[in-house]
Amino acid sequence: MKINPSIIKVTPKEMGFNFCVFGTPSEEISAWIKFWNLKTELSGKYTNIFIGDNDVNLMFTEAEVFDYVDGFSPNLNKHLHLGHFSNLIVAKAFQSLGLGKKYIAILGDTLDGSVEKQDAFDAFLKYCNLFGYKIDDIYYASGQKMLDESILLDGEDNYVGTKIFDIDGQKEVAIKSSGATTYFYQDVALAQKLNGSTLYLTGFEQNPHFKKLKKLFPRIAHVGLGLVNIDGIKMSSSEGNTLMFEDVFNALLSKFNSDDKLAWNVLAGHILKYSPATVKNISMQTIDSPETSFGLYFSYTLAKMKSAGMTPNDTQVFNSNALKFKLIKAKHSLAPNILFEEMIDLTKSISSLYTQVRIKDNPEGQAIYQPMLDDLLLGMKALGMFDVEKV
Numbered sequence: 218m219k220i221n222p223s224i225i226k227v228t229p230k231e232m233g234f235n236f237c238v239f240g241t242p243s244e245e246i247s248a249w250i251k252f253w254n255l256k257t258e259l260s261g262k263y264t265n266i267f268i269g270d271n272d273v274n275l276m277f278t279e280a281e282v283f284d285y286v287d288g289f290s291p292n293l294n295k296h297l298h299l300g301h302f303s304n305l306i307v308a309k310a311f312q313s314l315g316l317g318k319k320y321i322a323i324l325g326d327t328l329d330g331s332v333e334k335q336d337a338f339d340a341f342l343k344y345c346n347l348f349g350y351k352i353d354d355i356y357y358a359s360g361q362k363m364l365d366e367s368i369l370l371d372g373e374d375n376y377v378g379t380k381i382f383d384i385d386g387q388k389e390v391a392i393k394s395s396g397a398t399t400y401f402y403q404d405v406a407l408a409q410k411l412n413g414s415t416l417y418l419t420g421f422e423q424n425p426h427f428k429k430l431k432k433l434f435p436r437i438a439h440v441g442l443g444l445v446n447i448d449g450i451k452m453s454s455s456e457g458n459t460l461m462f463e464d465v466f467n468a469l470l471s472k473f474n475s476d477d478k479l480a481w482n483v484l485a486g487h488i489l490k491y492s493p494a495t496v497k498n499i500s501m502q503t504i505d506s507p508e509t510s511f512g513l514y515f516s517y518t519l520a521k522m523k524s525a526g527m528t529p530n531d532t533q534v535f536n537s538n539a540l541k542f543k544l545i546k547a548k549h550s551l552a553p554n555i556l557f558e559e560m561i562d563l564t565k566s567i568s569s570l571y572t573q574v575r576i577k578d579n580p581e582g583q584a585i586y587q588p589m590l591d592d593l594l595l596g597m598k599a600l601g602m603f604d605v606e607k608v
Contacts (some may be wrong), residue, residue: 486512
């Protein structure tokens with residue numbers, strides 16, 4: 218018997234890794250406890266549940282793996298900005314977590330801008346390739362045509378001359394009087410073509426758009442991504458203070474010896490420590506401090522252990538039960554930050570141990586470090602971050 222990880226909590230860290238629920242376990246959790254032969258104990262208002270020797274990976278339902286994930290789909294009428302960089306980081310984390318079978322991009326090419334579309338497309342491919350984000354299929358907004366137009370209606374009153382969708386009484390323009398298709402039409406056309414479960418990662422301002430789309434295609438899901446601030450200042454095109462993707466990345470390269478993988482890890486740490494929907498803040502003043510820049514902290518700790526003579530194994534399963542559970546929960550919740558938070562604790566444990574247990578000429582000490590180091594590497598890769606040799 219397996220349950221959804223979201224209906225159970227973990228005990229405080231000082232108690233070791235186990236589970237708990239508030240009050241008395243529900244019928245479902247009670248059946249689960251019985252099935253796995255788990256011991257329980259009342260603790261104040263909580264019931265603690267001890268997992269014993271059970272394999273955490275076998276105790277919970279698996280997260281949905283979407284047929285398609287649309288994670289990084291910029292418009293081709295402008296340069297990539299910091300928000301696009303954030304989207305790419307989140308999309309790669311989802312890809313590394315294995316949440317999709319195919320990764321697609323639907324590129325906006327219907328509007329003209331100050332950038333040549335080919336130049337924008339080349340930049341899109343450049344960064345996908347540089348950071349190992351794999352795109353299986355690319356679609357263009359201008360090329361989307363509905364396979365079945367039976368749900369299109371002739372517009373009336375204020376909508377005369379247009380084609381519309383009627384979604385539970387709400388009218389949504391599909392084809393304008395000029396003959397041009399709308400963003401909503403293009404997504405409907407693509408959804409018809411894909412005909413599968415699809416996860417979209419876009420800015421949170423598109424939440425209403427995807428709620429309407431879901432009414433037509435119940436198998437889609439949407440994660441609205443929060444804005445990115447720099448040093449507490451909201452980036453806004455209308456206010457003229459948007460930071461460009463390339464400018465931000467070049468600034469990071471100048472701080473980190475032109476190491477693009479390390480620069481990615483650092484920026485990824487500032488994005489992935491937040492839940493996807495949360496407004497994110499990047500402090501350029503402290504981004505090169507391991508104490509406040511967790512992507513750098515992970516990278517620094519990994520490189521430090523390697524330089525001390527340790528070699529991490531490229532494993533597929535976490536040694537830590539806490540990390541096993543947080544990985545499962547992160548997938549279910551579509552929230553990489555759940556795993557990221559546990560990775561912070563792991564890295565702090567390694568650093569604390571480093572001040573107490575030597576590595577050189579100490580096989581017993583090395584045996585203590587090895588599973589933790591293996592978990593550090595696996596966790597970084599699961600979050601779409603890179604293995605680094607030095608910092």
